[in-house]
């Protein structure tokens with residue numbers, strides 16, 4: 001193949017890529033050296049704001065294939081036929097650390113999935129945990145501030161981490177999950193993914209169901225102990241990225257089986273747990289898992305910045321047959337993501353190849369803004385209604401309406417009969433083997449024993465005691481031992 005010529009950004013040949021142009025061999029450099037100026041200026045602009053959470057991640061393309069009939073519950077076109085395949089992009093992530101952080105850390109993992117469906121992109125932005133720490137989006141910035149670096153010390157501080165949890169008894173369930181064996185996945189391939197929130201599905205007849213998504217890894221769940229993780233971080237800080245990249249390059253394509261729990265909408269009001277409370281699961285005995293399909297990742301992105309860093313997932317990107325539930329956290333997220341994308345990537349981020357629809361086209365009257373690349377053609381009007389056969393509304397709401405009563409105001413979550421902050425945390429503790437309980441207690445004590453204030457320690461111990469008296473006692477003893485040693 002003929003050697004190609006290096007060019008400037010406007011395509012002109014570059015004469016010398018090793019020596020800058022100067023006034024004489026030993027003199028200062030010339031302002032007319034376009035290649036040097038352009039190269040340095042571009043370099044200065046390589047970084048964009050990193051995600052405020054989930055900054056560090058890895059992505060891959062693949063497909064979702066329907067294996068079971070769910071048309072009884074949803075009219076989503078990509079789920080309407082057994083055997084139907086939809087292209088996907090999945091970005092995994094850690095949460096708390098910055099872009100340069102390590103992979104093998106104790107932290108939830110993001111599981112953000114974009115389905116490029118024929119009715120538009122459907123984003124399911126989940127985690128590897130079925131629950132979350134809080135249940136009102138007003139608390140999210142405070143929560144994240146307490147888990148990320150302290151503004152003075154520039155480090156993650158156990159004092160802040162546990163101070164927040166001391167004031168958030170509803171976090172006890174997720175803290176128990178995080179400090180248990182699944183808190184440090186061995187790799188992105190060896191963990192489950194969950195939609196976590198409750199979503200709404202609507203079928204052709206307009207009947208509504210509430211659903212929870214569970215992606216079960218077909219590689220088996222594998223986790224690292226705190227000690228193994230510390231060793232892993234020392235050997236390869238990018239261990240999850242390395243694992244995913246190399247597996248797919250080798251032709252070993254990771255896959256997950258998607259199941260849903262389905263609750264007929266009429267059952268939501270009287271269920272013993274508030275079904276829209278993100279700190280709670282629905283026990284499988286109440287709502288069993290029903291298989292939907294298989295997710296496979298089989299292609300690495302060619303460019304991490306273009307396709308992974310610039311990927312943008314919004315829980316507000318729904319398709320017909322799928323919609324939000326009134327979960328307050330989800331409602332907050334419906335705003336937060338696209339707003340973050342406009343800040344991080346600009347208003348035209350939906351035109352970037354990784355984010356643009358693939359199985360359909362975007363047709364609307366939005367135009368212009370920085371970096372607009374999709375003018376939609378000479379004859380496409382930028383207003384509506386018009387007399388030029390432009391795109392018109394479908395008159396079909398994506399999902400069923402939700403009936404409400406009450407007054408506006410700042411309300412505490414609605415408590416159902418079995419709702420409290422500790423019951424499910426205690427159930428999770430009691431479900432663990434004796435060995436896992438020991439590791440859970442040691443992991444909690446490792447962090448809590450570093451907290452300097454006794455009242456913060458005591459408040460956290462009270463939460464573990466409320467979940468299960470034995471759990472609380474064991475953590476208290478382990479913390480005392482570590483503090484005295």
Ligand code: HEM
Pocket residue numbers: 050051052053054057091092093109110111112125126127132136137138140195196197311312313329330332333336337340341344
């Ligand atoms: C009210 C609560 C929450 C708020 C305000 C919030 C906000 C955000 C924001 C602003 C980002 C960065 C988006 C970007 O720059 O592209 C983000 C990323 C992310 N969040 Fe949340 N978040 C919340 C709760 C959750 C929950 C409950 C989950 C999981 C169930 C979750 C999963 C993720 C994931 C997976 C990402 C990374 C997406 C990607 O890979 O690009 N978040 N969140």
